[in-house]
Amino acid sequence: MTKVQELADKIISGDRRALSQAITLVESSRQDHREEALELTAILTASGRQATRIGLSGTPGVGKSTFIESFGSYLTGLNLRVAVLAVDPSSVRTGGSILGDKTRMDRLSRDPNAFIRPSPSQSHLGGVARHTRDVVTICEAAGFDVVMIETVGVGQSETIAAQISDLFVLLLAPAGGDELQGVKRGIMEMADIILVNKADGDLKHAAMRTCADFSGALRLLRHRPQDLDGFPKVIPVSAVQEMGLSDTWEAMNELLNWRKAEGHFDANRSRQASFWFEEDVKQGVLARLREKDVQEMMTKFAMEVEAGNLLPGQAARAVIRRIEELK
Numbered sequence: 224m225t226k227v228q229e230l231a232d233k234i235i236s237g238d239r240r241a242l243s244q245a246i247t248l249v250e251s252s253r254q255d256h257r258e259e260a261l262e263l264t265a266i267l268t269a270s271g272r273q274a275t276r277i278g279l280s281g282t283p284g285v286g287k288s289t290f291i292e293s294f295g296s297y298l299t300g301l302n303l304r305v306a307v308l309a310v311d312p313s314s315v316r317t318g319g320s321i322l323g324d325k326t327r328m329d330r331l332s333r334d335p336n337a338f339i340r341p342s343p344s345q346s347h348l349g350g351v352a353r354h355t356r357d358v359v360t361i362c363e364a365a366g367f368d369v370v371m372i373e374t375v376g377v378g379q380s381e382t383i384a385a386q387i388s389d390l391f392v393l394l395l396a397p398a399g400g401d402e403l404q405g406v407k408r409g410i411m412e413m414a415d416i417i418l419v420n421k422a423d424g425d426l427k428h429a430a431m432r433t434c435a436d437f438s439g440a441l442r443l444l445r446h447r448p449q450d451l452d453g454f455p456k457v458i459p460v461s462a463v464q465e466m467g468l469s470d471t472w473e474a475m476n477e478l479l480n481w482r483k484a485e486g487h488f489d490a491n492r493s494r495q496a497s498f499w500f501e502e503d504v505k506q507g508v509l510a511r512l513r514e515k516d517v518q519e520m521m522t523k524f525a526m527e528v529e530a531g532n533l534l535p536g537q538a539a540r541a542v543i544r545r546i547e548e549l550k
């Protein structure tokens with residue numbers, strides 16, 4: 224039996240150390256590790272285990288960590304095994320907030336049925352995306368029932384989370400007035416469920432109004448084929464008071480069961496596979512551009528362009544031809 228096959232077997236049998244080992248392997252950028260990681264994820268995918276993948280996005284301070292702590296504990300209370308992954312590149316997230324998360328997710332991090340993995344220390348989104356996909360595959364094979372993929376709703380990381388998950392949740396805080404909190408249209412269009420958090424105490428009234436505002440806005444915004452009637456649903460929750468958690472889980476299951484029955488669930492995963500195939504090709508080509516021989520050639524041509532000896536288009540064509548010849 225190969226080393227990788229052995230690791231895969233251990234993961235499938237629920238070995239926690241093998242899980243961590245595998246994650247370290249897929250996060251490595253060493254070429255031989257990359258090969259092993261590919262072999263490993265292929266074996267694990269063939270195991271056929273699936274989890275419910277939930278993407279969760281929200282701007283800093285809306286209560287993502289607090290919600291994941293409450294909701295994750297609610298799910299483990301239902302005897303489900305929960306993995307939480309973060310997808311933000313280190314440039315977006317400060318070390319401080321990971322430290323903060325440790326205390327905010329204190330209960331969940333001590334829960335034997337939960338597994339929390341902070342974002343890999345990669346600075347570019349392409350790398351983070353690939354690692355996260357691999358970690359999702361590992362967690363599914365390890366028998367987790369729910370995998371939550373958390374991202375700060377800034378930059379492009381929410382697109383990654385949405386393209387990895389079966390269901391995308393946007394977490395909002397109550398807002399005064401009827402302005403829609405500057406929520407980008409793109410992110411609204413991705414959301415399957417909108418949770419208005421902090422619906423407690425003094426903020427409860429504002430939270431209810433925010434729910435109404437978003438319900439109205441969503442009705443005007445769209446209807447996608449993969450939307451069951453009544454979705455995207457807007458639900459008030461309180462992560463602190465642990466309210467609205469069962470409503471949230473019920474809504475998630477209602478939508479997912481319908482999508483499974485209608486074939487949207489599998490179609491969505493197929494579309495995502497194709498999306499990531501294209502992304503990986505692009506990332507591979509970009510990686511080639513970062514290699515030393517190509518960098519040197521580009522620098523030379525850039526000088527010619529700056530000196531006015533070549534037009535940008537001419538220089539680009541010459542570089543692309545040379546890269547093809549170099550192989």
Ligand SMILES: Nc1nc2c(ncn2[C@@H]2O[C@H](COP(=O)(O)OP(=O)(O)OP(=O)(O)O)[C@@H](O)[C@H]2O)c(=O)[nH]1
Pocket residue numbers: 281282283284285286287288289290320327375420421422423424426460461462463464
């Ligand atoms: N009243 C109230 N406050 C909440 C609730 N959930 C979170 N908070 C508070 O909101 C603040 C931010 O919560 P976090 O969970 O750290 O928010 P976050 O989205 O993870 O923030 P970042 O990690 O910085 O992106 C904290 O002070 C929480 O106590 C809630 O349901 N009700």
Ligand SMILES: [Mg+2]
Pocket residue numbers: 287288289320324
């Ligand atoms: Mg947080």
